[in-house]
Amino acid sequence: MLKIFLFCTLVFALLPLCMQAAIVTATCDGVAGIPVDDSVSCSSPRSLSGNYSSASAGPFGVSAFSSSGPYPDIHSASASSSSYLRIEFTGGTGAGFYVPCLGSGGSRYADEAVRFGSVFQDGRYPANGTCGGDNYLNSYNQISFVFGVPQIRYLSMSAFAGPFDIGSSSGGAAGVSTGDSSSSNPMFVVLDATGSTRITNVTWTVEDVTSAIPEPSTAACFTGGLVVILLLSRLPRLKAGSFGYNFRPGK
Numbered sequence: 001m002l003k004i005f006l007f008c009t010l011v012f013a014l015l016p017l018c019m020q021a022a023i024v025t026a027t028c029d030g031v032a033g034i035p036v037d038d039s040v041s042c043s044s045p046r047s048l049s050g051n052y053s054s055a056s057a058g059p060f061g062v063s064a065f066s067s068s069g070p071y072p073d074i075h076s077a078s079a080s081s082s083s084y085l086r087i088e089f090t091g092g093t094g095a096g097f098y099v100p101c102l103g104s105g106g107s108r109y110a111d112e113a114v115r116f117g118s119v120f121q122d123g124r125y126p127a128n129g130t131c132g133g134d135n136y137l138n139s140y141n142q143i144s145f146v147f148g149v150p151q152i153r154y155l156s157m158s159a160f161a162g163p164f165d166i167g168s169s170s171g172g173a174a175g176v177s178t179g180d181s182s183s184s185n186p187m188f189v190v191l192d193a194t195g196s197t198r199i200t201n202v203t204w205t206v207e208d209v210t211s212a213i214p215e216p217s218t219a220a221c222f223t224g225g226l227v228v229i230l231l232l233s234r235l236p237r238l239k240a241g242s243f244g245y246n247f248r249p250g251k
Contacts, residue, residue: 022059022083022210029053029075038208044075053077053161059208061157061175064110068163076162081155083210088150089190091202097142097191103129104159106172111160114174117143117153123172131177136189137196152209180204 026033026040033042033055041056053066053075062079089098102121104112113122119141121130130141145151161170177185181202190202 022081022208024057024059024062024079024081026055026057026062026064026077026079028055028077040079042077044077047073047075049073051075055079055159055161057081057157059083060155060178061173062112062159063171063173064112064159064161065169065171066161066163067169074163076160078158078160080158082157083155083208084152084213085155086150086152086207086209087145087204089145089147089202089204092147092199095144095146095193096199097144097193097195099130099136099141099189099191100143100153101129101131101177101185101187101189102175103132103177104172104174106159106161107170109162109168109170110172112158112172112174114155114157114176116155116176119143121174123174131186131189136191136198139195142191142195152213 022038024035024038024040026042028042028044031042031044033040039056039058041054043054044052046052047069049069051067051069051073053064055064055077056062057079059081062081064077064079066075066077068074068076089096100116100119102114102116102119104114104121104123106112106123111123113120115121119130126132126135126138126141128135130136135141143153155176157174157176159172159174161172177183177187179185179187181188181190181200181204187206188204190199190204191197192199
């Protein structure tokens with residue numbers, strides 16, 4: 001009974017730590033921000049010259065900024081976010097394609113990127129994002145789907161701003177739009193089965209299912225917990241002589 005009690009107690013204690021939603025990070029001058037719910041941010045103290053760094057990350061966007069002066073007035077920032085999303089389209093029949101509306105951009109001294117499934121966008125290409133202009137017609141920006149059939153896609157974003165030039169500042173951001181089908185900035189552009197004609201009056205649902213996807217770190221977390229349970233269950237047996245050596249004072 002004690003083993004069962006210990007197992008249940010540890011499992012419930014580990015669940016919030018081992019299973020989580022979107023994984024977000026933000027670091028300013030090497031100091032990590034503390035996540036709150038599904039977002040995190042940080043900001044370093046301003047120097048006498050007014051230079052500093054800041055960063056933020058959420059489930060659908062990240063940003064980083066830094067400004068630097070002569071050494072040691074050097075600052076940098078980074079942010080990242082990753083999650084698994086369950087997506088389902090309704091309002092039609094059969095198959096089609098959709099384009100996730102990704103965007104990223106920044107200054108010369110920043111790096112930023114976002115990936116949604118097989119679709120990638122960084123600060124250099126494609127211009128205007130994956131849905132800007134007629135970019136949604138490019139096949140490498142399109143993902144196939146079937147109405148009423150859910151699918152899971154991996155979303156990751158990153159931004160970095162560093163001290164590349166003395167007296168310079170840099171900033172970058174990356175993310176995915178969050179509007180619905182009637183928005184001027186929809187999350188997706190939906191196309192027919194040919195991938196060439198845009199479909200309207202389509203709806204979609206997006207759910208974060210990161211906590212339901214086993215990650216190596218999650219497995220390691222629970223494995224460590226089970227090892228602790230095993231050791232605790234054997235404590236009563238760890239008596240003198242149990243290791244093949246009887247300790248006697250003076251010997």
